[in-house]
Amino acid sequence: MAQRQPGVPTRADDLTAKARIRNAALDLFAAHGVDATSLRAVAAAAGVTVGLIVHHYGTKEALREAVEFAIVEQFAETIASVPLGSYPPDQIAAERDRAVAAMLSANQATVDYLRRAILDGSAQRGDLVSRLSRLSAQQVHDLREAGVASTKHTVGEQVVTIMVRQLGRLFLQPLVDRIADEFADDTGASGRPHLVVDVSH
Amino acid sequence: MAQRQPGVPTRADDLTAKARIRNAALDLFAAHGVDATSLRAVAAAAGVTVGLIVHHYGTKEALREAVEFAIVEQFAETIASVPLGSYPPDQIAAERDRAVAAMLSANQATVDYLRRAILDGSAQRGDLVSRLSRLSAQQVHDLREAGVASTKHTVGEQVVTIMVRQLGRLFLQPLVDRIADEFADDTGASGRPHLVVDVSH
DNA sequence: CGCCATACTATACAACTGTACAGACGTTGG
């Protein structure tokens, strides 16, 4: 085998090997779960050897953390793509929601990974869910500073509402789809049912 | 070690070894996932050796199927515990819903296992979700025969509604709890947020 | 009693896991 990127990482075929490994890991972790995904499977999908994964990330756990870090980055960048001044104050929140929804629907692997992460719920500080929650909290805080967001509820309540409405529908959709498929011939052409997920305080 | 149940399985300490294995498997599968649970862990939890699991169930896959079969049975029995004649026709459906909800809240492991099963979504016929869907469909069918259930929607739509409303809240609750915990000191004593899950056709 | 079916243990094994490590290659800085 020829080595692809010797010396300083050039971007010959689109992506660094390190990035390709991380992307392949996200896809496989999302599809089959972290435990059920071997480093060898990741290596094969990324077109590298197991040794290189260890070289770049050290351990499987560290690779998982890198994947989660990338997901948080993805959220942060998406939110930052709709800065405070870009829309009338009363539309910022809605516009950010739309941006996040668009990002998620374009990255099924991210959604699938998140679903598993929340499910397994390690519940430890520094967790993926914790970090996303803090990101949401920061967003709520910013909007309040700008005098936009309501202060009728606590920040915690607003974060729960944002995250559950954003993610809840995505998590439950597979269940709806499964059952809809089950009765596909029966449902008539009435189309997919529409999910409603919300929280009340 | 002394063997516990020689010959015909007596019910010396509460349960057959075979049943203890199945229960232990349900608990561990629910808590950590099937893949992450070794037969040795199941054996230890059930107080038997690995060999006995193989003896009774053959393969890990067969053990998983036995666990799922037991779950379906649990649903079926719960529904059957509220027979058609036991309540006024217009209350049967609601009463059965209540019975299922009570059964689920008393069996956290079942809920957790179901959450994982739906998540992984093997999407194959004979699947756990498929079997539960068919159970729901049967229920809807029965209620229609008795002239109780509405025929305004298709059976498929009604099954989706039943399953999503039953299970959706249970699946999303961990997410809500996680975030609520994250902001526990912030939320004030406003109590846990209440989840709303529904489908519209 | 003798015999067999069953419940059960113990050990063994091949496959696969994550991790470690030695080295090959090409680039870069002095």
Place this chain on the structure above:
DNA sequence: CCAACGTCTGTACAGTTGTATAGTATGGCG
């Protein structure tokens, strides 16, 4: 030019996995 460095491969290893199997004990039944 050459030593140092980062990227990358290949192999090796100890631990764990699911499964197979040989063997032991025990109760029921002729």
